Amino acid sequence: MEFLKYFEPELTVRSPGRINIIGEHADYNMGYVLPTAIGKKITFKFQRNDSDRICHVYSMGYDTGFQIDLSVIAPSNTEWENYILGVLNEISLKTDKVRGFDCTIESRLPIGSGVSSSAALECGFAYGLNELFDLELTRMEIVELSQRAEHNYVGTKCGIMDQFASVMSKEGNVILLDCESLEFEYIPIDLAPYKILMLNTNVSHNLASGEYNTRRAECEAGVAVLKKFHPEVNSLRQATEAMVIQHRDTMGEKVFNRCLYIVQEKERVLEAVAALKVNDLQKLGNLLYDTHDGLSKLYEVSCPELDFLVDFSKTNDAVLGARLMGGGFGGCTINLVHEDAVADYLQSASRAYKERFNIELTAFEALPSEGTSIKLP
Ligand code: GAF
Numbered sequence: 001m002e003f004l005k006y007f008e009p010e011l012t013v014r015s016p017g018r019i020n021i022i023g024e025h026a027d028y029n030m031g032y033v034l035p036t037a038i039g040k041k042i043t044f045k046f047q048r049n050d051s052d053r054i055c056h057v058y059s060m061g062y063d064t065g066f067q068i069d070l071s072v073i074a075p076s077n078t079e080w081e082n083y084i085l086g087v088l089n090e091i092s093l094k095t096d097k098v099r100g101f102d103c104t105i106e107s108r109l110p111i112g113s114g115v116s117s118s119a120a121l122e123c124g125f126a127y128g129l130n131e132l133f134d135l136e137l138t139r140m141e142i143v144e145l146s147q148r149a150e151h152n153y154v155g156t157k158c159g160i161m162d163q164f165a166s167v168m169s170k171e172g173n174v175i176l177l178d179c180e181s182l183e184f185e186y187i188p189i190d191l192a193p194y195k196i197l198m199l200n201t202n203v204s205h206n207l208a209s210g211e212y213n214t215r216r217a218e219c220e221a222g223v224a225v226l227k228k229f230h231p232e233v234n235s236l237r238q239a240t241e242a243m244v245i246q247h248r249d250t251m252g253e254k255v256f257n258r259c260l261y262i263v264q265e266k267e268r269v270l271e272a273v274a275a276l277k278v279n280d281l282q283k284l285g286n287l288l289y290d291t292h293d294g295l296s297k298l299y300e301v302s303c304p305e306l307d308f309l310v311d312f313s314k315t316n317d318a319v320l321g322a323r324l325m326g327g328g329f330g331g332c333t334i335n336l337v338h339e340d341a342v343a344d345y346l347q348s349a350s351r352a353y354k355e356r357f358n359i360e361l362t363a364f365e366a367l368p369s370e371g372t373s374i375k376l377p
Contacts, residue, residue, distance in 0.1 A: 003058040003065040004102050009045035011132050012375040015124025016041045017115035018165035019196065019334055019366045020325055021174055021189075021276075021284075022291055023269040025299060027159025028216050029262045030180035030237035032269040035161055036189070036368040037169035042107040042120045043375070044128045051100030057084050060106040070098060075153050083121040086153025090145040091126065097133045110362070112204030114326025118154070119162035120372075122146035127167070127372045140182075142372075143167050157213050169371040176273055180237050187276060189368055194281055194320060195342055196366040197335045199349060201305040202359055204330040212327050215258060215299065222259035225251050236262045261298035265291060285321025285336050289314070292323035301328030305357055309333045312352055318345055334366070 016037035023033035049056075058065030059080060066081055073089045075082055091098060103125070109117040123146045130137045137145070146163040150156050164177055164184075173186040219236055225247050226233045233239050241263045248256045268287050275283040292310045296302035306324040310333055313322040318341030325334040337345050342365075350361040 001065075001067060003056055005058055005060065005104060007045070007047055007102065007104075009047055011046040011128060012377075013044040013046070013124050013128040013131070013372065014041045014375050015044065015120040015127065015372045016166055016169070016369055017109040017117055017120050018162055018169070019115065019198070019368075020161065020165070021334070022272045022287060022323075023161075023265060024291060024295055024323075024325070025159075025215060025262065025301070025327075026265055026269065027161040027177075027179045028157070029159075029219050029266075030235040031262065031266040032273075033159075033161045033177050033179060034174050034187075034269055034272060035165035035169075035177070036174040037165055037371050038115065038366045039369045040108050040110075040115065040364065042105060042109055042117065042124050044124050045104045045106075046128045046132050047102050048132060049100040049102050054100045055088075056102045057081075058102075058104045060104055070100075079154065080121070082153040083118055083149065084125055086149030087122050087126045087129075087146060089153060090149050091129060091135065091137075094137070094141075094145070095135050097135055098129055099133065101129075101132060103128065110200055112331060113200045113202075114324070114328075114331025115198070116162035116166065116326065118150060118156075119146065119158075119166045122149050123163055123166040123372050131374060139167050155213075157216050165371070167371045169369065171370045172368055174276075174368060176269075180235070187273065189276065191281060191336065193339045194336050195339050197337045197342055197346070198325075198332045198364050198366050199309050199335060199346075200332045200362045200364075201303075201309065201330055201353075202362060203303065203305050203357075205303055211301065211329060215301065218255050218258045219262060222251055222255045225255070226259075237266065239263055241267075257298040257300075261294040264294055281320055281336065285319070288321030288323045288334070288336065295324055295328060299328075303329055305330065305353075305359070306333055308356055309349065309353065309361075312349055316341070316345055316348070 020035040053070035055068045126142045143163040177184040244259045310322045313319040318338040320336040322335040353361040
């Protein structure tokens, strides 16, 4: 099939990836997270076509596309298509206003690196259709339907953080999001003279999606135990460390470890926000290290490459803190590095990483940026 790759678009939408300062695997446990969008984005170009129900979506990066008949939306065997189809399916459950369109997608977001190219794909696509066909969806509806798309068409039972950050972020701020009430606060972030340096391990251990859902199930198993003794506990958000410790034997070691990490992480996010507000970057850095420790030893979502980079960072005084970021099992570490030392640090980390794993490290600076938006001509 011939696809339209280049056309004068009616609408261009830019949808960013995200970082998360702290609060990992906290969202589906109804805890707190501290994410923001970054400057790296996916660009969508849209135009309506003259068909009532035939749509074309083309990925410039994969150099391949697919056709969709709006009257038969169903999952595909190709993973990236399911992010798009899942969104179309969710939108079709809400409205019948969508008509035929052509769309091209061009990504500057490294896939599988923990900066949530998946949420950027879902949210940017949903945002674009909302504008193109006047669907009158609110930003929050876009966030929620994109999350459901991932659950229903991709199979990852993700929390709400990534979609929320992709759509709701504001330049120069992080978002303190309470994933239980969905109340949120923008917190200005100025880390000078430190920078947020992302180091990409360039590995993505393919266990990730299955293991992610397993972690979620393990947390739910912990909640089920706690609920027998504390009926008010509906999620780990309502649990305390003392409760988790008290019921350690009933939970069993693995579920206990998962729950312990989650209740400790909940406190760390609040401590990190307090530290940010008084510019105590040393404290913030130590909290990042504590989170990594928990993710690696208790939650067991790290891998040798991520552990290596975090350990390596501890040998350099210019780094205040580092941890794996995102779901885990590969992707990036987030590092708080003194601006004068970024280049040297990157050079030494790259050399050491290459020597140990024979893999090239890649890096970028993350700048807190605006969420999904229309690109004006
Ligand atoms: C992935 C998920 F999509 C998020 O919802 C979140 O749970 C994150 O992993 C871990 O914090 O990015």
